[in-house]
Structures are given as C-alpha cells and as structure tokens.
Amino acid sequence: MADTAFLRIEGVSKTFGTFHAVRDVTLSVAQGEIFALLGGSGCGKTTLLRMLAGFEEPTAGRIYLDGKDMAGVPPWLRPVHMMFQSYALFPHMTVETNVAYGLKHEPMSKAERADRVREMLDLVQLTQFAKRKPHQISGGQRQRVALARALARQPKLLLLDEPLAALDKKLREHTQFELMSIQERTGVTFIVVTHDQEEAMTLADRIAVMDKGEVRQVGSPTEVYEFPANRFVASFIGSITTFAATVVGREDGQLRLKVADFGTEVLARDVAGITEGQAVTLALRPEKITISQARPEAANVVEGVVKDLAYFGKDSLYRITLPSGALVQVHAVNARRGDEAARVADWDDKVWLSFEPGAAIVLGD
Amino acid sequence: MARLKAWFDRSGWSDLIVGLPYLWLVLFFLLPFLIVVAMSVATKTPTAPPFSFGGEHPWINLGGYARLFGDALYVRAFLISLMNAATATFFCLLIGYPMALALTRVSKSWRNILLMLVILPFWTSFLLRVYAWMGLMGKSSWFNAALTDVWNWIVPIDWAVKSLPMMHSNFAVVLVMVYTYLPFMILPLYASLERLDPTLDEAALDLGSRPWQVFLDVTLPQSIPGIIAGGLLVFIPAAGELVIPSLVGDAAAPMIGRVISDEFSSARDWPMASAVAVALLALMVIPTMLYSHYQARAEGTK
Ligand SMILES: Nc1ncnc2c1ncn2[C@@H]1O[C@H](COP(=O)(O)OP(=O)(O)OP(=O)(O)O)[C@@H](O)[C@H]1O
Ligand SMILES: [Mg+2]
Numbered sequence: 074m075a076d077t078a079f080l081r082i083e084g085v086s087k088t089f090g091t092f093h094a095v096r097d098v099t100l101s102v103a104q105g106e107i108f109a110l111l112g113g114s115g116c117g118k119t120t121l122l123r124m125l126a127g128f129e130e131p132t133a134g135r136i137y138l139d140g141k142d143m144a145g146v147p148p149w150l151r152p153v154h155m156m157f158q159s160y161a162l163f164p165h166m167t168v169e170t171n172v173a174y175g176l177k178h179e180p181m182s183k184a185e186r187a188d189r190v191r192e193m194l195d196l197v198q199l200t201q202f203a204k205r206k207p208h209q210i211s212g213g214q215r216q217r218v219a220l221a222r223a224l225a226r227q228p229k230l231l232l233l234d235e236p237l238a239a240l241d242k243k244l245r246e247h248t249q250f251e252l253m254s255i256q257e258r259t260g261v262t263f264i265v266v267t268h269d270q271e272e273a274m275t276l277a278d279r280i281a282v283m284d285k286g287e288v289r290q291v292g293s294p295t296e297v298y299e300f301p302a303n304r305f306v307a308s309f310i311g312s313i314t315t316f317a318a319t320v321v322g323r324e325d326g327q328l329r330l331k332v333a334d335f336g337t338e339v340l341a342r343d344v345a346g347i348t349e350g351q352a353v354t355l356a357l358r359p360e361k362i363t364i365s366q367a368r369p370e371a372a373n374v375v376e377g378v379v380k381d382l383a384y385f386g387k388d389s390l391y392r393i394t395l396p397s398g399a400l401v402q403v404h405a406v407n408a409r410r411g412d413e414a415a416r417v418a419d420w421d422d423k424v425w426l427s428f429e430p431g432a433a434i435v436l437g438d
Numbered sequence: 439m440a441r442l443k444a445w446f447d448r449s450g451w452s453d454l455i456v457g458l459p460y461l462w463l464v465l466f467f468l469l470p471f472l473i474v475v476a477m478s479v480a481t482k483t484p485t486a487p488p489f490s491f492g493g494e495h496p497w498i499n500l501g502g503y504a505r506l507f508g509d510a511l512y513v514r515a516f517l518i519s520l521m522n523a524a525t526a527t528f529f530c531l532l533i534g535y536p537m538a539l540a541l542t543r544v545s546k547s548w549r550n551i552l553l554m555l556v557i558l559p560f561w562t563s564f565l566l567r568v569y570a571w572m573g574l575m576g577k578s579s580w581f582n583a584a585l586t587d588v589w590n591w592i593v594p595i596d597w598a599v600k601s602l603p604m605m606h607s608n609f610a611v612v613l614v615m616v617y618t619y620l621p622f623m624i625l626p627l628y629a630s631l632e633r634l635d636p637t638l639d640e641a642a643l644d645l646g647s648r649p650w651q652v653f654l655d656v657t658l659p660q661s662i663p664g665i666i667a668g669g670l671l672v673f674i675p676a677a678g679e680l681v682i683p684s685l686v687g688d689a690a691a692p693m694i695g696r697v698i699s700d701e702f703s704s705a706r707d708w709p710m711a712s713a714v715a716v717a718l719l720a721l722m723v724i725p726t727m728l729y730s731h732y733q734a735r736a737e738g739t740k
Binding site: 149153165 | 635637638640641642643644645646647648655656659660
C-alpha cells in the first residue's frame with residue numbers, strides 16, 4: 074500500500090541548528106484525499122508543508138510525489154501549489170491577474186488562459202470582482218482568490234496552511250463546506266494544516282496528529298477520536314478525563330482494570346499490546362458517561378458528588394467529585410424540555426456515573 | 439486630558455503647530471522664489487544691486503527668458519545638465535537597486551552594519567571626497583593607470599593611450615555624481631523593498647516562476663514608488679549641481695548650475711541668472727508633479 078500511495082513521506086526530519094522542527098515523519102496520502110495535519114502551535118506543521126512545497130529541503134528522509142523523488146526539485150518545478158496562511162495575493166495585480174499568474178507558465182493560448190481564469194473565478198464565485206485589487210475585497214473573498222490561484226494550474230497536490238484561520242467563525246464554517254465541495258469537484262489531493270481539531274474533523278478524510286515535530290497518530294476522524302493511540306492524542310482531541318489504572322485481568326475480550334480513584338474495578342475495551350498487571354491510563358470522554366440519580370444497571374458504575382455544573386442550553390457540563398477527590402467531567406445532553414429539562418442533578422447531589430466498556434479508552438503510555 | 443485637547447483645538451494652537459512647517463516653507467522657499475521670479479523680469483543696471491524696475495525701462499523685462507531660448511549657450515547647458523543628471527540617475531539605480539535588495543536579504547545584524555556603510559561617506563566632507571576623486575582621475579594616479587591598462591587591452595592598438603583623459607569631462611561629472619548621490623538612491627529603495635512581504639516571492643515561486651521572473655513580476659513592480667522617490671532625489675540635485683561640474687567638469691561645456699553662478703558673479707547679470715534659475719525649477723517641477731500624479735492615481739485605486 075505504501076508503495077502505491079500518491080504522496081509518500083519517508084522518515085522526513087528537519088532541523089534548524091540544533092532544533093528539531095520535524096522529526097522522522099512517515100506518512101502516505103492517497104490521491105483525491107483531504108488529509109489534515111493537526112497539532113498545536115510550533116509543532117512543525119508549516120515546516121512539513123514547506124518541505125512538500127520545496128521551500129525547505131529535509132535534513133533527512135525522502136518525499137515521493139506520484140512515484141517521483143522530490144529531493145532537489147525547486148518549488149517552481151513541483152506540481153504542488155500552496156495556499157498561504159496570509160494568502161500572499163499580489164497587491165499590485167487584480168483578482169483576475171492573480172488567478173492567471175501561474176498560468177503564464179503553461180503552454181496554452183490566450184483564449185484558453187482566459188477561459189481557465191473565468192472557470193476558476195466561477196468556481197469560487199468571484200466573477201464580479203475580477204477587476205478589483207486584493208485590498209478592495211473582503212477577507213473571505215481574498216481567501217477564495219488564493220484558492221482559485223492555487224487551483225488554476227491544476228496541481229496534483231494542494232497544500233493549505235491554516236486556510237480558514239483568518240476568517241470569523243461563521244464564515245469559517247461556511248467555507249469549510251465550500252472547500253470540501255471544491256475539492257470534490259476538482260479531485261485535487263488536499264493537505265490542510267490546522268490547529269483547530271473541529272476543522273480537521275469536518276474537512277479531512279484522514280488526520281495526522283502532530284506534537285513537537287512528531288506524528289503521534291494517523292487515522293480517520295473517528296479513529297483518532299474514538300481510538301486514540303496515546304495520551305497526547307486522547308487529550309489533544311476533544312476533552313477527556315484520565316485515571317491511573319492497573320490491568321487485573323482479561324475476560325470476554327475486555328480488560329478488567331483496577332482504578333484507585335473509583336474504588337472499584339471496571340471493564341474496558343481490550344487494546345492490543347497491553348499485558349496483565351501493566352500500569353495503564355484509563356481515559357473517559359465526558360459525553361460517554363451517563364449521569365443518574367439512581368444506581369443504574371450497568372457494567373461500570375461509579376459513585377460521586379456534583380461539584381459544579383454549567384448549563385449551556387442544549388447540553389450541560391458537570392464536574393463530579395469522586396470519593397478519592399478526583400474530578401470527572403460529564404457532558405449530558407438536555408433532551409427533555411421545559412423545567413424538568415434543566416438538569417439531571419443539582420449541586421452537591423449524590424449521583425451515579427456509568428459508562429460502557431466499549432467507551433472506556435485504555436492507553437498503554 | 440480630553441478637556442486639555444478640547445482647549446487645544448479651540449484656541450487654535452493645533453492650527454499653529456500644523457501651520458509652522460508651512461510657515462517655514464513660505465518664509466524660506468516661497469518668498470525667496472518669488473523674489474527670484476521678480477528679479478528675473480527686472481532689468482540689468484550698473485548699480486548696486488545690479489537690477490532695477492521701472493524708470494525709462496519697461497516695468498517687466500522678459501529679455502532674460504527670450505535669451506534662454508535664443509542663445510544656444512543656455513539650451514546647450516540645459517541639455518548637458520539633463521543628460522548628465524539622467525545618466526547619473528540611471529547608474530545610481532543600476533548600482534543602488536542590487537545594493538538595496540541585498541540589504542533586505544541579509545541578517546538583521548549585517549543589515550545594520552551595511553546601512554551604516556551606506557551612510558558613512560556623509561561623515562567626511564563632501565569637498566574632500568570630490569578632491570579625492572580628482573586625485574584618482576588625474577593622469578598620474580594608480581586608478582587612471584589601471585583603467586588605462588584595461589582600455590589599452592580592450593581597444594585596437596591604434597587607439598591606445600598613455601593615460602585616460604578623465605578629468606574635466608562629462609564622464610568625470612557623472613562618475614562623481616553617481617558616487618555622491620548613491621545613498622540618496624539606496625535609502626528610499628531600501629525603504630520600499632524592505633516593506634515587501636517575502637511570502638509573495640514564495641507564492642510566485644510556488645506558482646512556477648523562476649527567481650528572475652519573481653523579481654520582474656513581484657519585486658520590481660512593487661518597488662516603483664521607491665525607484666521614483668530615489669530617482670527624484672538624485673535627478674533634481676544632480677541637474678542643478680554646481681560644485682561637482684566646477685571641480686571636475688568640462689569648462690567648455692558647462693552645466694546649468696555653473697551658468698547661473700557665472701551670471702550672478704562674473705557677468706553680474708542677476709535678472710538673467712534668475713531667469714535661468716526659474717527655468718530650471720520649472721523643469722524640475724514637471725517630473726515631481728508627474729510623480730505625485732502617479733502616486734495619487736495609485737492611491738485612488740485603493
Ligand atoms: N527558519 C527557521 N529557523 C529556525 N527555527 C524555525 C524556522 N522555521 C520554523 N522554526 C521553528 O520550528 C518550529 C515549528 O515551526 P512551524 O512553523 O512548522 O510550526 P507550526 O506547527 O506551523 O505552528 P503554527 O501553528 O504556530 O503555525 C517552531 O518552533 C519554529 O520556531
Ligand atoms: Mg504554521
């Protein structure tokens with residue numbers, strides 16, 4: 074599979090002086106995929122992208138695009154275009170000439186070129202702004218000009234560095250779907266850099282979660298959310314509460330864990346590579362825990378007291394103190410309506426928490 | 439604070455402060471200029487000061503302006519001045535542009551050192567530096583000897599010379615003007631190049647342009663205001679230059695500054711000198727107006 078992949082990044086590292094910006098990254102991306110690089114500030118996302126575009130040479134490792142080794146290929150010869158975080162539109166050119174800029178290197182007639190520009194402006198719905206300069210249009214429109222400019226030459230691979238970061242929340246959500254639909258229509262492979270996990274989850278077919286220059290997990294949005302491979306990924310994506318635990322046994326394809334904070338044993342989904350007696354981390358997502366006043370009939374039940382609650386309208390967030398003093402976050406959807414909907418439990422109520430073994434994440438690290 | 443500001447606005451202090459620079463311009467530029475204009479239409483007399491209005495002479499005497507166009511000396515001096523200034527501006531741009539560009543590409547610490555070096559010549563007397571050039575261009579200098587060797591090596595044997603007659607020529611004037619005015623070209627160019635966003639270069643590279651195309655498509659067009667500003671800063675003083683042509687120029691082909699000076703001092707024809715000065719100013723105002731027109735248009739599209 075790795076050999077036939079459209080883009081292969083093999084053991085790529087980049088150091089600036091003694092600083093490792095990117096460390097031994099190996100990834101493969103399929104043709105037509107939207108692939109997200111997700112990670113906090115300074116984790117090396119832009120550096121990795123710049124190596125793909127050819128602005129930086131890897132210190133070690135190889136990059137293959139469509140089977141061709143990209144080492145030493147200058148940016149202007151790579152079939153890779155980049156959409157810069159700042160958009161980098163040419164301020165002295167109109168929207169139209171910006172979009173046409175890459176096409177001057179294509180062997181095509183004037184009419185063909187004009188057609189392509191019109192087609193691109195149409196794609197991003199900017200035809201009426203063709204004659205304006207970049208400073209005469211809005212931020213969202215600039216973003217679309219940058220996209221049209223990067224797509225005009227029909228690159229094999231489009232790199233988008235924080236494409237939506239400069240837009241306000243509402244426009245960002247709208248533009249996410251627009252990006253996806255444009256990707257679908259053009260069939261170009263997208264690599265999107267973002268530090269916004271929701272954006273990565275919405276846009277991408279697959280996500281690589283990065284930390285300190287390393288890729289910590291690659292998988293579909295569901296995989297990285299439901300089955301995080303390590304503590305970093307588990308806590309970076311969504312919120313989560315973690316507990317120290319010890320594996321005491323294996324039964325029916327489930328792990329039996331002893332959790333000191335719970336004062337009881339619980340069952341969790343089995344994970345490969347965990348041995349009996351091993352010290353592990355149990356991680357619980359707030360929305361996977363059910364909160365109830367009466368003790369429920371469930372595999373895993375823990376007792377606690379409501380310390381804090383925040384009512385958000387459609388849902389509420391509870392913070393529960395366990396007998397050991399540990400805190401658990403619980404997210405409850407307020408499905409019922411009216412007064413009774415307000416809350417399942419109140420401050421200082423004694424409550425029962427329960428969760429499915431399948432929803433309990435066991436992390437070996 | 440707000441009350442203070444209101445009082446400040448109401449009592450007209452702000453007008454005064456805003457107006458002071460203009461007062462300066464009126465006092466030391468507009469007024470002298472008007473005096474010169476008035477003098478240019480006076481009549482030369484053997485009195486002191488050597489001009490007068492009225493009397494048996496006509497009140498306004500346009501004879502000076504008529505001679506400007508009638509006498510080949512003046513037309514020729516204007517042409518030589520414009521040629522020399524244009525050539526000097528061109529070479530300043532040719533040499534200054536790469537230097538300004540390099541300044542934007544080196545590390546911060548190097549940049550400060552190099553900027554210092556650009557300004558450093560101003561710390562030595564201008565006259566001293568011109569004299570140094572006179573020494574270099576003189577027939578017995580190593581500089582002249584080295585250039586002579588190069589010349590003799592390039593040209594056919596019949597054209598070989600013992601030493602190059604560099605001094606007292608337009609070549610010498612242009613050379614020294616380029617040397618003198620180079621910082622006035624580099625600094626505005628640097629200021630405009632330094633403001634450019636380097637990611638624009640990367641965007642152009644990314645879209646398939648080679649580095650030289652990036653320069654032509656992205657860097658050069660965006661630096662036009664800097665080129666024009668630097669060009670004006672070199673061209674205008676170069677066209678009216680007096681000291682350099684007096685010291686190293688060809689006395690038989692004077693530049694206009696020399697003509698004005700001669701009319702004032704040796705010929706004691708103040709009206710004529712004033713007429714030449716007014717004409718020179720008019721000639722310089724045209725490119726400046728073109729520049730501000732260009733700027734206004736560039737800003738108008740914003
Ligand atoms: N040219 C460089 N010289 C030295 N260090 C660099 C250089 N470029 C990047 N770095 C360092 O490498 C690290 C990764 O930078 P990078 O720009 O890739 O981060 P990022 O993941 O894109 O972060 P952000 O989300 O803030 O954009 C940072 O710590 C940065 O300081
Ligand atoms: Mg970045």
